[in-house]
Amino acid sequence: MKSFTEYLTFNIPERMALENITPQVERVIAMSGVQEGLCLVNAMHITASVFINDDEPGLHHDYKKWLEQLAPFDGSPARYHHNRTGEDNADAHLKRQIMGREVVVAITKGKLDFGPWEQIFYGEFDGRRPKRVLVKVIGE
Amino acid sequence: MKSFTEYLTFNIPERMALENITPQVERVIAMSGVQEGLCLVNAMHITASVFINDDEPGLHHDYKKWLEQLAPFDGSPARYHHNRTGEDNADAHLKRQIMGREVVVAITKGKLDFGPWEQIFYGEFDGRRPKRVLVKVIGE
Amino acid sequence: MKSFTEYLTFNIPERMALENITPQVERVIAMSGVQEGLCLVNAMHITASVFINDDEPGLHHDYKKWLEQLAPFDGSPARYHHNRTGEDNADAHLKRQIMGREVVVAITKGKLDFGPWEQIFYGEFDGRRPKRVLVKVIGE
Numbered sequence: 001m002k003s004f005t006e007y008l009t010f011n012i013p014e015r016m017a018l019e020n021i022t023p024q025v026e027r028v029i030a031m032s033g034v035q036e037g038l039c040l041v042n043a044m045h046i047t048a049s050v051f052i053n054d055d056e057p058g059l060h061h062d063y064k065k066w067l068e069q070l071a072p073f074d075g076s077p078a079r080y081h082h083n084r085t086g087e088d089n090a091d092a093h094l095k096r097q098i099m100g101r102e103v104v105v106a107i108t109k110g111k112l113d114f115g116p117w118e119q120i121f122y123g124e125f126d127g128r129r130p131k132r133v134l135v136k137v138i139g140e
Numbered sequence: 141m142k143s144f145t146e147y148l149t150f151n152i153p154e155r156m157a158l159e160n161i162t163p164q165v166e167r168v169i170a171m172s173g174v175q176e177g178l179c180l181v182n183a184m185h186i187t188a189s190v191f192i193n194d195d196e197p198g199l200h201h202d203y204k205k206w207l208e209q210l211a212p213f214d215g216s217p218a219r220y221h222h223n224r225t226g227e228d229n230a231d232a233h234l235k236r237q238i239m240g241r242e243v244v245v246a247i248t249k250g251k252l253d254f255g256p257w258e259q260i261f262y263g264e265f266d267g268r269r270p271k272r273v274l275v276k277v278i279g280e
Numbered sequence: 281m282k283s284f285t286e287y288l289t290f291n292i293p294e295r296m297a298l299e300n301i302t303p304q305v306e307r308v309i310a311m312s313g314v315q316e317g318l319c320l321v322n323a324m325h326i327t328a329s330v331f332i333n334d335d336e337p338g339l340h341h342d343y344k345k346w347l348e349q350l351a352p353f354d355g356s357p358a359r360y361h362h363n364r365t366g367e368d369n370a371d372a373h374l375k376r377q378i379m380g381r382e383v384v385v386a387i388t389k390g391k392l393d394f395g396p397w398e399q400i401f402y403g404e405f406d407g408r409r410p411k412r413v414l415v416k417v418i419g420e
Binding site for chain 2: 374382416
Binding site: 040044045046071081083085090094098102104132 | 281316317318331332333334336337338339341342343346350378379380383384385386388393394395396397398418419420
């Protein structure tokens with residue numbers, strides 16, 4: 001069994017943004033030399049997500065608006081108890097649960113085994129500082 | 141390390157439906173010959189889910205009603221920007237994020253290592269055409 | 281390839297609670313002897329979650345309040361059809377979909393490969409009885 005580990009760093013200038021990281025993950029899989037196996041891609045920070053969906057700007061607008069409705073930003077200590085610790089990002093912890101921490105993707109014949117529109121995104125909900133994503137490949 | 145890959149195709153006549161696919165996944169695991177390992181089951185389309193829960197029709201009714209409240213269908217271009225591209229399925233992309241893209245399940249002694257009520261479902265949120273689910277087994 | 285399987289049991293006295301189970305998972309990884317691989321941790325019951333976030337009591341308060349807003353407890357058979365079966369826990373099945381069934385974590389150099397604040401939690405939404413969590417480690 002082969003294994004390969006890589007860490008990607010993102011520094012998003014906005015509080016919330018969705019960034020297509022498929023090319024970076026493809027590069028890690030190529031480096032791993034794995035032909036058949038699994039690839040885990042996860043946010044290493046708890047106010048960010050890794051998820052798979054469509055690379056369509058209108059949809060990304062819809063996701064951001066929808067997440068803001070489900071878990072509104074409110075930096076005051078009144079709505080969210082987490083913000084009584086001096087943080088202002090409780091909403092980002094909730095948004096990340098909706099969008100998920102990680103994806104596990106199949107590697108078949110050395111490539112991401114994807115449907116026609118699947119793309120991997122880094123979802124940032126409390127940006128403006130460097131954060132890491134882990135890519136772990138195992139297989140043969 | 142063994143690996144085995146299979147693609148299941150579903151063509152759901154309704155827009156939204158939840159279908160128990162546990163028997164199909166069990167068949168793939170038996171074909172793989174893997175006794176100890178992991179099995180990834182994921183939707184290959186971005187308006188569908190694979191998830192694990194209970195095979196109880198009342199609960200499925202509750203899921204559909206709840207998802208419709210959290211992310212209502214609206215084919216017009218007014219509410220969802222994604223629907224300005226000519227699509228009418230933005231709501232399905234949101235519903236799929238709540239229910240998830242994939243499950244990873246343990247294989248122990250050649251079987252799905254499941255709790256008493258765990259069953260694997262295909263969740264369709266924009267049906268009426270063939271869509272695929274990937275099953276990837278790795279182990280020994 | 282090595283594999284190792286362990287079952288953890290939790291008996292939470294409250295209906296809803298979030299419990300840090302990182303030490304138990306670390307113990308299983310040490311027992312497995314795996315240095316490089318993947319670790320699956322999943323709830324074996326369908327009204328419970330395993331998820332990764334921050335061990336901060338204010339945030340846990342926020343999660344519980346938010347989940348109660350998104351999927352309120354209502355034991356009557358009026359709101360949730362699932363509760364017409366004699367159950368009163370339909371809300372717990374919905375809450376678990378938001379928080380997720382499982383996490384897959386990387387093992388690097390024999391340890392959980394975690395960011396600075398990542399901790400693994402058992403999320404219970406219908407407690408007061410023993411329930412199991414599966415930990416499956418594969419790798420080398």
